[in-house]
Structures are given as C-alpha cells and as structure tokens.
Amino acid sequence: MNTPLAIGIDLGTSGARAVAMTPDFEIVAQGAARLADFGASRREPRIWWQAVEAALRAVLAKVDRAWVHAIAVDATSGTLLPVDVDGTPLAEPLMYDDKVSDAALLARIAAVILAESGAHGATSGLAKALVFQSVPGVTKILHQADWIAGRLAGHFGTTDENNALKTGYDPIDRHWPEWIAATGLRTELLPRVVAPGAPIETIAPEMASTFGLSEEVEIIAGTTDGCASFLATGADRPGDGVTALGSTLTLKLLCDRPIFAPDFGIYSHRINGMWLAGGASNSGGKVLAHFFSTDEIARMSNGIDADISTGLDFYPLLEPGERFPVLDPAWAPRLEPRPADDADFLKAMLEGISAIEKLGYDRLTELGAPPLHSIRSLGGGAANPAWTAIRRHKLGVPFLPAYSQEAAAGTARLALIGLESVGDL
Structure with a gap:
C-alpha cells in the first residue's frame, strides 16, 4: 500500500x-x-x-x-x-x-x-x-x-x-x-x-x-x-444528526454556530471549523433492560407494527430526574397505564424514547441550530428494526448509514x- x-x-x-x-x-x-x-x-x-x-x-x-x-x-x-x-x-x-x-x-x-x-x-x-x-x-x-x-x-x-x-x-x-x-x-x-x-x-x-x-x-x-463517535459516522454537514441508542439516549447535531443552553442541558464542542451541539437524556436502553432481557426485546420487536401507535404518552425513566431535553431533577417518569400485553408495553416505551429524541432535536433548532436534515444511528438500539421504523415516523428525515460505529x-x-x-x- x-x-x-x-x-x-x-x-x-x-x-x-x-x-x-x-x-x-x-x-x-x-x-x-x-x-x-x-x-x-x-x-x-x-x-x-x-x-x-x-x-x-x-x-x-x-x-x-x-x-x-x-x-x-x-x-x-x-x-x-x-x-x-x-x-x-x-x-x-x-x-x-x-x-x-x-x-x-x-x-x-x-x-x-x-x-x-x-x-x-x-x-x-x-x-x-x-x-x-x-x-x-x-x-x-x-x-x-x-x-x-x-x-x-x-x-x-x-x-x-x-x-x-x-x-x-x-x-x-x-x-x-x-x-x-x-x-x-x-x-x-x-x-x-x-x-x-x-x-x-x-x-x-x-x-x-x-x-x-x-x-x-x-x-x-x-x-x-x-x-469521535460522531465523526466516525461520516456526518460532516450542518444539520447532520447522530443519535446514540445505548444505555442512555444521546443526541449530537452538527451546527454552524455554538448552542449553549444550560437550562436544557445543552452545550457545544468546537470541531473541524463547526460546532457539535447536543445532550444526553436519562432515558434509553437501560429502561428497556430493566423490564425485559435482550432476547425478549428482540422477540417482541419482531411483532411490532410501527404504523399503528399505542396512543400512550410515555416518558421512560427509571427514577425521577431528567437532564436533556429538559433539565429537571424532579421530572417524573411516565410508564402508565401499562398495557396487559408485554409487546405493547415495549412498543409504548420505544415510542416514548423516540418522542424524547424528536423533542431533543426540535429543542436544538428552537435555540438556533440548523434544522435536522439527516440521522445516523449508533449503539445497540440502532439494530432494532421496529425502533428504527418508529423513529422514522417521528423524525421525518432520511436515515443514513453510519460509515463506522468505531x-x-x-x-x-x-x-x-x-x-x-x-x-x-
């Protein structure tokens, strides 16, 4: 070479x-x-x-x-x-x-x-x-x-x-x-x-x-x-977003200006002549893992129809307190009413985390960031097709492949x- x-x-x-x-x-x-x-x-x-x-x-x-x-x-x-x-x-x-x-x-x-x-x-x-x-x-x-x-x-x-x-x-x-x-x-x-x-x-x-x-x-x-994880995906234009679906939900959006909003848990890194703004929610995969095993999540996800909403307004947290897209140590979890069917309960939680993701990107735009125009996804949750389908409905932007997860x-x-x-x- x-x-x-x-x-x-x-x-x-x-x-x-x-x-x-x-x-x-x-x-x-x-x-x-x-x-x-x-x-x-x-x-x-x-x-x-x-x-x-x-x-x-x-x-x-x-x-x-x-x-x-x-x-x-x-x-x-x-x-x-x-x-x-x-x-x-x-x-x-x-x-x-x-x-x-x-x-x-x-x-x-x-x-x-x-x-x-x-x-x-x-x-x-x-x-x-x-x-x-x-x-x-x-x-x-x-x-x-x-x-x-x-x-x-x-x-x-x-x-x-x-x-x-x-x-x-x-x-x-x-x-x-x-x-x-x-x-x-x-x-x-x-x-x-x-x-x-x-x-x-x-x-x-x-x-x-x-x-x-x-x-x-x-x-x-x-x-x-x-x-580094953001850069690895290949995202390189203002409006490119990267969501990490790990134990917590983390959002980063490439911007042409810095966004600092401590009241919403938002800060910015300077990178490659631009700015990387975002924050991390207390919601995420750790909430799902509290209720179901990895195998159970995979099995139930196969039967989820992302086109039909549960109509539930969940905010999945394990305990009170949120840091982004709201910053409130007393922010209350919303996980009720729990559906009788475990698959519906999982689906409602996936919908709730996806709604938090949308609120996060919307919040960044409200504060002066460019509108979200594409998403790349990282973390274990990115491999769940039902979750991806729900997120596509919520966000309404192209989902692009990450160049690398490393x-x-x-x-x-x-x-x-x-x-x-x-x-x-």
Whole structure:
C-alpha cells in the first residue's frame, strides 16, 4: 500500500480499539484489547496503556509501518489524573462518572462559574482538578486522552478543546477563562489547549523504536469518545444528526454556530471549523433492560407494527430526574397505564424514547441550530428494526448509514486532518 496511513485510538470504559485509515477514509486494519486482560481495575493508568499498546500493535501487524504518518487518541470525557514532570501518575484517576463530594469545593465553583460553561456539576473535570491540585509533586492535571498521547509524544501537557470543555475551557474565546483562578485552582497545572486535529509533536524516539515506526510520525490532538463517535459516522454537514441508542439516549447535531443552553442541558464542542451541539437524556436502553432481557426485546420487536401507535404518552425513566431535553431533577417518569400485553408495553416505551429524541432535536433548532436534515444511528438500539421504523415516523428525515460505529475511526479522521495541516497529504 503506497499511501499514507493515519491511526486512531479509542480508549473506552472496557478496552482500547485502534484503526488504520487511508486519506480517502478507507479503514484498512483494526485492532482491539480488553482492559480486563491486563487487570481488574479500570482506574489504573498502567492498564490503560497496556490495552492501548496491544490494540496498536494489532493494527500495526496488518499494515506496512513505513506508511504510518500520524496517530491520534480519544478517551472518556471527564476522566482526569495528576502527574509529575515526567508524566508519572501520582494518584488514582477520577473517572468520568466519579462525583466530587466536597461541598465547599463545589460551592467555590458555583460562586464564579459562568452559566454557559461545561464545567458544572460534581462530575466535572474542574471539580476533579481542584481535588488533584493538592497531590504532592503534581505538575500537570491531564485528561485520559492527554496522558496516552503524552506517552506517545514523550511530552505531557497538551490537551484538546473538546476534552478541556468540562474542565472549564472557553471554546468560543479559546482560552482558559480568568474565573477559573477564582475557584482557587492553580492554573499552571492546566495543560495547553489546541484544536482537535492539530499536530502536537512528532512521536518520541523510544516510542518509534518500540512500535517500529518512523520518528517522523505526527502525534495529533484527539477528542472525547462522544465526539469521535460522531465523526466516525461520516456526518460532516450542518444539520447532520447522530443519535446514540445505548444505555442512555444521546443526541449530537452538527451546527454552524455554538448552542449553549444550560437550562436544557445543552452545550457545544468546537470541531473541524463547526460546532457539535447536543445532550444526553436519562432515558434509553437501560429502561428497556430493566423490564425485559435482550432476547425478549428482540422477540417482541419482531411483532411490532410501527404504523399503528399505542396512543400512550410515555416518558421512560427509571427514577425521577431528567437532564436533556429538559433539565429537571424532579421530572417524573411516565410508564402508565401499562398495557396487559408485554409487546405493547415495549412498543409504548420505544415510542416514548423516540418522542424524547424528536423533542431533543426540535429543542436544538428552537435555540438556533440548523434544522435536522439527516440521522445516523449508533449503539445497540440502532439494530432494532421496529425502533428504527418508529423513529422514522417521528423524525421525518432520511436515515443514513453510519460509515463506522468505531470511535477510533473518528479519531483517525482527526489524524488525517493533522497530516493535511503539516502537508503530509
């Protein structure tokens, strides 16, 4: 193969995946490794690295390494760790879903934070950074993707605009805002921020030797796992929407302007000269799984007629509280009256989640986003034909195939952008 290759690496909650991609977006090799193969803890950076290394080696074994020109990394948004000057982790990382319980610390943030900031809440990167700044010897507080990229580059201290959002970065003015210092955080501990797809530096010589790569390989700034998943689908025009039908319902819409609406749980990432706006509902597949097994859902779905509505107005939640497309900690579930037929009950829940999806995209448009003109779907729910048919009725736009379901493919696209910026394509 006589064409440059870019490699995208996705570090998720259960493992690492890597893909090699050509400049015309063809995926020519893939590799994967489970975190569990290297240890029981998802919180140990050593295990993260071993899984990434295994996935990367699996890809490199299938391509001509001389043609690898760039590598980029995505990882879970909001996972942070403190490191010393050599990049050595100094404390157990706080994961994306860990909550900071220090009320006084959270109050310091609440007193100064701007309403539009992505750093609200006990799980924010900013709250975790305030916890970590007291760790002895800390010189930088990094996001998970930053640390992996730092291992490859041999330099720790750079992040991307998407990972930085939940730590308080201002994506509109493109800097760490002054109010962050008012929280008491030592801002010198924050990494420098570059755009996703921007070159960081060439690969560290020892890493080039370890993986049999050229020392000219560019390490490119990556993104969050959510943004990478969007890019992987091939969506690239304002009005392109991507719905992830996993345990929760997540919507992202490509926009020509930023949409920040904290009252509706909406924020935006800057990506490829555009904006990715959206939010995540507390509804989704986990509600279905509470009532029925995977096999039961598949069996009953085969008998669902999507053309005939149940007439029920369900809002499927397991407990009170919603975050998008409404933000209300007391928002009540609606799962009654329950039909006597389990298949009708499932159908009503699918209709309800589909209605939430439509409300989410409508809400984005009301707030200034372009109208939804196409949908690509990700997650386990995307394979359910009855659910897809119900969603088609609700949304009324073309359903397009996702180019890839792999977040690593989206990150590989960013690596290609970086190659183009340095003239290697």
